[in-house]
Amino acid sequence: MRVRTLLEQLVAADTENPPGNEARAAALGAARLQAAGISYQLFEFAPGRQNLIARIKGNGSAKPLLLLAHIDVVPTAGQSWTSPPHRLTEKDGYLVGRGTTDDLSDAALDLEVLVLLSELKVPLRRDVILAWTGDEERGGEGLRWQLQQSPEVLKDAAFALNEGGGVEIDAAGKGKSAALHVAEKIYQDFTIRTRGRSGHSSRPVPDNAIYKLAAALRRLGEHRFPPRFLPVTRAFFLATADSEKPPVGAAMRALATARGELPGDALNALDENPGIASLLRTTCVATQLAGGTGPNVLPAEAKANVNCRILPDETVEGTRRRLQEVVGDSAVEVVAEASFGGSPPIPSEGEAPAALEVVTHRFFPGIPVVPYMSNYVTDSRQLRAAGILAYGFTGLALTDEDSSRAHGADERIPAGSLRRATEMTWALVVELAGAH
Secondary structure, three states, rough: OHHHHHHHHHHHHEEEEEOOOOHHHHEEEEEEEHOOOOOOOEEEEEEEEEEEEEEEOOOOOOOOOOEEOOOOOOOOOOOOOOOOOOOOOOEOOEEOOOOOOOOOHHHHHHHHHHHOOOOOOOOOOOOEEEEEEHHHHHHHHHHHHHHHOOOOHHOOOOEEEEEEEEEEEEEOEEEEEEEEEEEEOOOEEEEEEOOOOOOEEOOOOOOOOOHHHHHHHHHHHHHOOOOOOOOHHHHHHHHHHHHHHHHHHHHHHHHHHHHOOHHHHHHHHOOOHHHHHHHHHHHOOOOOOOOOOOEEEOEEEEEEEEEEEEEOOOOHHHHHHHHHHOOOOOOOEEHHHHHHOOOOOOOOHHHHHHHHHHHHHHHOOOOOEEEEEEEOOOHHHHHHHHOOOEEEEEEEEHHHHHHHHHOOOOOOEEEEEEHHHHHHHHHHHHHHOOOO
């Protein structure tokens, strides 16, 4: 199967980020497109790092559809893999390898669909654009460069399909629900910095930078941002409560149907599932520490990185001010680091969501298609900020166990999943772009 062959090549390309080396993967896609007679462009956004863009023309009666996938993968260092991470290995009914779920399978599926459109000469009302981009795992510089330096190849798209959503199946392969990614939290790092009197450690002074930082982090650790619902989150809670463990599901229903103040007992019960609980609030957590220059020297400075995931209708500056208030000490600096960018939620109704629901029910009859907001970030935020309605939805149906292995050891997909994934991705593209 051509998709599996391409996926095997992409996994072997080893585009661990940093540094990425996406040019190796882009060359594989370019060779496949060239063999199919499809023109393409390669864009170098940094040495050895490339985006691959190709387009199949439609009749122009509707604006283009963009198929986006990133070709960099996260590092494997320190992880205990049971097979070489950059070699696609079939075992126990799975294809195991770095990038199989995030996001090399989508890249292979999208390119295969573009080739099929060309081979079968499918009439299209929209152009279909393929974009393989780099650096998504480290902040999205590949797509950011593309939108800034050569936007004409992407910016006329009306819709985009990207990672972030899709069908969840049970262990028997039966569909449970389908998530339509329409929003994501804003990723933002803050540096918390304290300063103190340096000197010889044999002469301690009260003005100690490490102690001041520890006190600030203790206050931050005890603080929780206020919980509240966005419309997409309330709908998600109501639609998925029955699929959760009974205590969590009951808490989700109680919270989503509450009038006025959210019930504290339900909020506490939801803490059993941090992934769901964090959808109700901005979260901030300390992730790195540094301080001092030697074991016998009083520290002149200490600092920590605090990573925040901010609700999309809130701001970085507003979050920074809240952290400063919680610290309660004007001598403690709270500085926002470089922004990853963000975007507001996009509509969960309209032409594209309707088409995605139709196709989903063709393959998985009767399952709910639920708009949702993610805690993690994707390159969709950059497309949405540029005016492109980017929906996270993939044709690759996975169990929760399979999805949870993304970024971890023995990342995998079911060995028999690629054929149906190709058929579903094909159906999605034809539904959205075909000349009906």
